[in-house]
Amino acid sequence: MSQLQPLIQPQAEPLLDVQEMQFWLEKAVAWGQADSPDTQKDTCLYLSRLRAFLQLLLTHINKMSSTTETMRRLPFLGQFLGRICWNPYVTADAASSRLLFQSLWSLYSEHPSNALERKANQWIRKVLCQLATEEDDTTTQALVKHMGVPPKEYHLKILRKMVALLLEKIGKGCSSLVNAKQRCSCGSVLAASEACVTLVTYPEAAPLIGALLQRPVTCVRAALSQEFLDAVSSAYSSQRLSLEEQAVVSLWCHSLPSLEGAVLSLLESVLTNTGSTPHNFEQQLTQSMLPKACAQHCSVFLVVNDILRSLLKQAEGNKCVLSLIQTFTSCFLRELALLQPQKAVSLKAFFPNTPQNLLVPLLTQPSEMPQEAWKDHLNWLSGSLQRLTEEEDEDEDGGTRGQCVVFEAWFLLVQCAHWVQVAVELLVMAGPEDCGPLLWLLTFYHHPTNRGHHRTQQLVNAREAWDRLRSLFLLLAPPLPPDRLQSLVELLSPRPQQPCLAPLLVLSLLVNFAVFSQKSLSEPTEILWTVVERSGLVGEAACVLSSVELRLNGGSCSSSDANRVQLRIKALQNILTHTHMEPC
Template identity: 75%
Template sequence: MSQPLVLLQQKAEPLLDVQEMQLWLEKAVAWGQADSPDAQKDTCLHLSRLRDFLQQLLTHIHNTSSTTETMKRLPVIGQFLGRLCWNPYVTADDTSRRLLLQNLWGLYSEHPSNAVERKANQWIRKVLCQLTTEDDDTATQTLVKHMGVPTTQYHLTVLRKKVALVQENIGKGCSLPIDRSERCSCDRILAASEACVPLVTCAEAAPLIGALLQRPLICARAALSVDFLDALSSAYSSNCLLLEEQTVVSMWYHSLSSLEEAVLSLLESVLANTGSTLHRLEQQLAQSLLPKACAQHCSIFLVVNDIFRSILKQLEGNECIKSAIHTFTNCFIRELSLLQPKMSISLKAFFPQSPQNLLGPLLTQPSEMPQESWRHHLNWLSGSLQRLTEEEEEDEDSSRTGGHHKVFEAWFLLVQCAHWMQATAQLLVTARPEDCDPLLRLLTFYHHPTNKGHHRAQQLVRAKDAWNHLCPLFSVLACPPPIDHLQSLVALLSPNPQQPSLTPLSVLDLLVNFAVFSQKSLSGSTEILQTVVDRTGLVSEAVCVLGSLELRLNRGSCLSSDGNRVHLRIKALQNTLTHMYAAQSPAEKQAHTHPL
């Protein structure tokens, strides 16, 4: 026989016999739930032929363009499959159950186009849910009584087999049919995710959930059900579901609402723990899995970054938020480095809105270059930011030309890379008067990025005043410290309603760095720091600054040729301030809580 004739005969195979379907329906009605010995015996006798018919029915469904067309030709198909689902002698047989479930999934419409298909979808989900979760079914009890198996164990066995079967099916690659009127094999993905909606909290369904979430999206028809993703997100956020790390990352990748909820929940937690040190904050952020997810998927990082950008615009003066953004970026960069060279995505893809000339210099860690190069590096950054802000301020309508956007994005990147601010504060301890202006400009820009509402020009003057008072106070020759400089420093750290005040924490940061890195004796430095924070009430804030400095020193953001001496000074200053904080009343502690 010639090959064309064979193909013609294969295409012309007979359609499903409608009368045979009616006969099988009558059999299913007669069997009922196999309560009687006769029904049980007859079911077992016809099981082999039933499997053959179910296979023919499955082929017919796959070759039909829609569920509506199938139901027009076979109007009793739903009644037939539904009755078989409640016959425990049919569902207990592995092959029969597999074919039965495949027929149900084959009838599920990915995009229901009419009321018939929508109603069919609802019925299919209900049948699948009841089939795997109903524990008080009398037919099941009858079967397990004969088999001697506990009801719960029976249902768990059925559920595990169902999960394994669906997992096997969704693992198959995309295979588009030659005839475009037929269904793509990826249609089963949506149906499987729909069937999982009532099972998201079942531990037995975890492998299937993981397989669905981690399946590559190589076909547009392989999308997951929105109901499934919403149910999964709700169960996970309410701690009703335990998922493996990679499954959680995949869930965030598929569900924007789930990702947004995770980020906002993390930020709420950070803001709630106002007394957290930078070390605890870093632990909290790293344990959230979000930095790892961002490193694996650029799209996730862009969403997280947009949320941070929006929050920063609303709470630009909140040091806790700024520290959280910086710490998160550090965790992300660390996770990204662990993926290299597997990841070939450029950093520009992760930071598309940032000024590209600043991206590399700011993302570079201070520990990645010699300390003697810091000053030149920071001077270049200061000059670049100054030119950017001057261009914006010279434009009369910066909001329309995008100038203000550029300045904000530069500042946002600087907040993400705030390790260079710590290096700036450290260098100001030993800077000469002629060298301090670029460093002070950079530090001021970090706290006051624009002149509109931030009064950057006035703040720069006050920042230099603070530096001019700190230098003589921490001079090795000044013993006792000049009282006039001490009083002026306290005044700078105290808010003044008559004049915009420099952010106290920026001056406090300089003060702590002078106390740690200057050559003044430890006792002299401790006395100055203790006096200033006692008079201003900034004890807890100073403790936080010291803790942050210690952590960044360990990470390499701060370097010193005499590291042992610096660590000893930090510990001694921490002990002094901790005793001072313990001696404060609850009201004083509450009044001066300004987390870093």
């Protein structure tokens, strides 16, 4: 066999015996794919000696500085490994197949520097993937015919071996090196991720995929293939891959497109689902794992928050968007509170653009302070926000800085709308002398900018709506005047040549008066039903009522008779849900 040269050339270190090398290469050629009884018998006879040779070969490969040097000194190494890899009696032996896999990965170049190394990488990936997944090759047919091993069982066995080996390889980082001159094993992370591209939909590969995603990045060499990240993201989003919770979070940390896709998919699901309520939002958000991921990783929160910020700019007055943003922030803050103190990041890092004097006061939950302090807290918030808007008005002719500051303050108020809801509740029992700051806060929430919103006129309209509701629910005795009810209906409809007050503002006041007023249930029910039915806002009113219930369930209720309020909410819900609910 003159065409077969020794695997090792004379100038190489004499680690391998030349005659031994020649012997095994000739054996590999002679065995072929072990499809005859004689070759099968001969393969089994020499298997133990082959394992010893493969171990010596692996040691020699690991001493080389690069794949190029290895192939220069062992020019027929690829031919030898390729022939052995297709011998089913060799690959079915656990120790032999393990040594084969190790030799292949030792030849894999993390950063190929020439055409030879690039071609070697391509060949290694192809060989491993074919061994693990193809069921119709001649190797499989030989196993079925001569060994009675079902094709699927054989390939699963190979795949599991491959996954086990790679799990062991990627678990060894720089810290595991004993000799400083050894090549860093972190390069195996990239190789493993590239090998996994065609395996991402196989359940047997899930542990390896999870381990790759969650492996701590302790070295610049421990990178993941972008092709791998794209494949995992696509398989997971199409539900062809099942990942553990932390693996999903790690995927989002590694892949911005994957995170953005998850957020946009959630938004589409939530915002297009008819009949959604704030309670439904909370369930969907919790199941999505996004709030937990945001609490654990500030970088994830900043991406999600930026998407929500853009959404809010595009749909400023959309009640569903406002409710979704508030519910998301509430879920995020709850997850953040569950973290151990040493793992928590400062609030400033999560909200870098927000006026810092507003950050803690707005993010504080009403349940975290005494109820008697709520009024003063809301007055302070209202005054602080009002000063920001006055500074914006003064900055009318200069730049956009003032607008950005006011927008960020409003965005945080939308995220922490529990304080707006408390303000509306307090307005139910407030007198004319106390309602000013609370009404300003409510008006700013629904009409944040002066340009095009006519904030001063809106405040007048809000005061008018509050006066009419107060008269109906607190002052007037039955029977209810029809003209008073009709005037509330008109407040919910556009009026010519006058800026229209946000319907959600009037609805919020109306629902809270119905819930918290001291009148017997019959009159508030009649008022609420008559107004929302005539204005065509029954579904929207039901959503506002759901928001009130969700807040009260969280412990934010100023009413001393909480049981009466809960029963009242249930009764009002029964009235409103007799008709079809629009999406919240």
